[in-house]
Amino acid sequence: MMFSTQTYLKRRESLKKQVSKGVVLLLGNGEAPINFRDNTYPFRQDSTFLYYFGINAPQLAAVIDVDADRTVIFGDELTMDDIIWMGRLETLAEKAGKVGVTETLPANALPAMMQEALQRQRPVHFLPPYRPANAIRLSQLTGIPVAQLASSASVELIKAVVAQRSIKSAEELVEIERAVNISVDMHLAAMRLAMPGKTEQRVATEVHHVAQLAGSTLAYPTILTVRGEVLHNHHHGNVLQEGHLVLNDSGAETAMGYASDLTRTFPAGKTFTSLQGEAYEVVLHALQTATQALKPGTRYLDIHFLSCRMLVEGLNQLGLMQGDPEEAVAAGAHTLFFQCGTGHMMGLDVHDMEDLGEQYVGYTDTLPKDTVTFGLKSLRLGKELQAGYVLTVEPGLYFIPELIDRWKAEKKLARFINYERIEAFKGFGGIRIEDDIVITDTGHRILGQPLAKTVAEIEHIRSEAF
């Protein structure tokens, strides 16, 4: 599945205009071995390669010679032996033709072309490699040691790609919304299947199955857990019990490679406990307030602070925090409960373009990323929003026993935190609610079919599940 030839031609034209001179080298991904070379993980093309060339096949590379206005895709056509083993497939030249590239060359013609460019001291622009196989390939093509590739990547190219991929076209939005709607079904299936006595694994399997039935894959490893306070939790070993909160963070990736990323938190039983419900409302209010503030020109950093302030106001009401919310957020007191960022860009990657560097995707030269401060260092997006950005909003409350103990021992920011009251929350778990949203010319739009979000909506689905 591809967009029209025109789409890819236009994207490359636009890129060529933004790179002043030289040669742009874009590497596609190869097959990734599991336990031996020929037993491989499901193939996933590099997102930037997909964006400019749309060809979903392994072991390709492309060169855009900006000065000569020449574009070549490098890769090997099938041999007769290949056809015996793999059947007759569309040729590379045919695939290239569909995306408006008229010149293809065998893979072994690439080193000579790179050598020539390097010898003539022309700028060779490449992106930082994230797959070790491409790091080796890039090192062989450029002569730059593997360890120095990331720092040798072209900032000019990175900025040009980020500028382009950040603004989603109407046809991309259709595809992203398709991904979101599959995720909505995944979440509904989880809410309907979850039951005390079932394992997290069983419910996570259902989530995956719904994605597969829709011809989709997972955009990222599912987090589905009764221990939502464990932020990177890909373990599915627990058994659901009455009184647990189930946090489900899962999203589909469409056949064209577009991601979605939704989170819902719901009771393992029919209803939230009153304490769970109150905490849930705090997160929901933060989500809604932050969402309502989304529009072009607003800095996402301010959306993040707004969301944090809403959380603190709620935590004050719950008796877990105290004092002026603005001061508390400025001091970072909220990070005892909300350790991460409010959201990130989304597109062909669930954390869109994360391989190109968070500084370039989420920040600017005049708003550099804070890589030190707890909380802020995990915020992937800070800069001013533009129409066409697709992003997530995902506030949460996470009661991490180890972190609570550490802060409590230090009496850290004790003027804002009620350490006695917190003890009761040590087994509470975590709550996150996450939507995918596009910035429009006048404001924003939540993507996809509405998915149960209020306490009442969730309890309605849960009560039907029993």
Place this chain on the structure above:
Amino acid sequence: MMFSTQTYLKRRESLKKQVSKGVVLLLGNGEAPINFRDNTYPFRQDSTFLYYFGINAPQLAAVIDVDADRTVIFGDELTMDDIIWMGRLETLAEKAGKVGVTETLPANALPAMMQEALQRQRPVHFLPPYRPANAIRLSQLTGIPVAQLASSASVELIKAVVAQRSIKSAEELVEIERAVNISVDMHLAAMRLAMPGKTEQRVATEVHHVAQLAGSTLAYPTILTVRGEVLHNHHHGNVLQEGHLVLNDSGAETAMGYASDLTRTFPAGKTFTSLQGEAYEVVLHALQTATQALKPGTRYLDIHFLSCRMLVEGLNQLGLMQGDPEEAVAAGAHTLFFQCGTGHMMGLDVHDMEDLGEQYVGYTDTLPKDTVTFGLKSLRLGKELQAGYVLTVEPGLYFIPELIDRWKAEKKLARFINYERIEAFKGFGGIRIEDDIVITDTGHRILGQPLAKTVAEIEHIRSEAF
């Protein structure tokens, strides 16, 4: 999940005795990035690391100093920041203790230990890397360029590992049989769900789902296709139609990493056509005859030739071939219909130890692998069988239009082949039947619960499916 401490201690003791001197360096696998560094495929530990150390966690390495009788696992313990994000997990020292390793060191202690060994010119034994990330790591540790690592791998170590891993213990057989039984369920589900009008994708999704419901993963990408003659077919885009044959080659991998690998071919409708049934019986007879001949001391190369001869005898009866079967096989005439090998070793990898080299796993110094002859070059196992080997037997008939056209144009081996009759088989597809089998002291045993294999058994299940 692990075997007992004793199991791992004994395995390493045995390895130490087979490596004369020096240092054995075994690298575990890391996380493999999909589209950016932190979005990763499901983690799969290296099989040899799993065999000797049993620890299913990323980014480890182990050194067995044969001379000093010292074993160290290298890896980093979680930091407080890690615990905040990932929760409190078992420490590396605890994990190591469970497999009888008392010494663990941080990952950054490994380069110094390797440097010391290299400076003192002690032999450093390592295995050929198949993951690019480990190639980079190994190159940095040894100073050997990436391109030369494979040829610098220790043949002494490879042979020692192969000798050990080839003989499956009773506890390994239990685990392999568990994998086979899950695959039996996967195949039954496919036979029950398949229906004209359904896509291959839908049935393949069911196969995957059954594996997941059993807490298992796929041991390799499923082949499920109505075009069984395409040997490496991971495309699931066709719609099943009455008259099609469905070839399903799929297997589960247990949580401990043990594989299974089964193939069944069944009609998309209720029954085989008479031609399909006749061809099916030819393959089944080859499977049964080859299986019956399995016992210690027999060369698998002879099993392969036996299976080929049975296919040729059947093809003679079908009028597709003619002449003396033995002569036809010697001339390679059967490879027009059976292009691949009759089977391979199976264990922690579906093609067991394929990363270590087929020459070492499937052949010997006195029986080197034929890497040239069509057909034989795809036979992964040739050597004399021993009790404890687990292997597949998987004869088939594949009617590949491109290959038929090529041979026909050359009138290749026309004394054995009835090229006129073959034309009618160009849309026939392919048939493969595959079992997993252990060599016992006296003969062999087919692993797992019996899975429908005769025409009658398969048609019985198919008729119930409608």
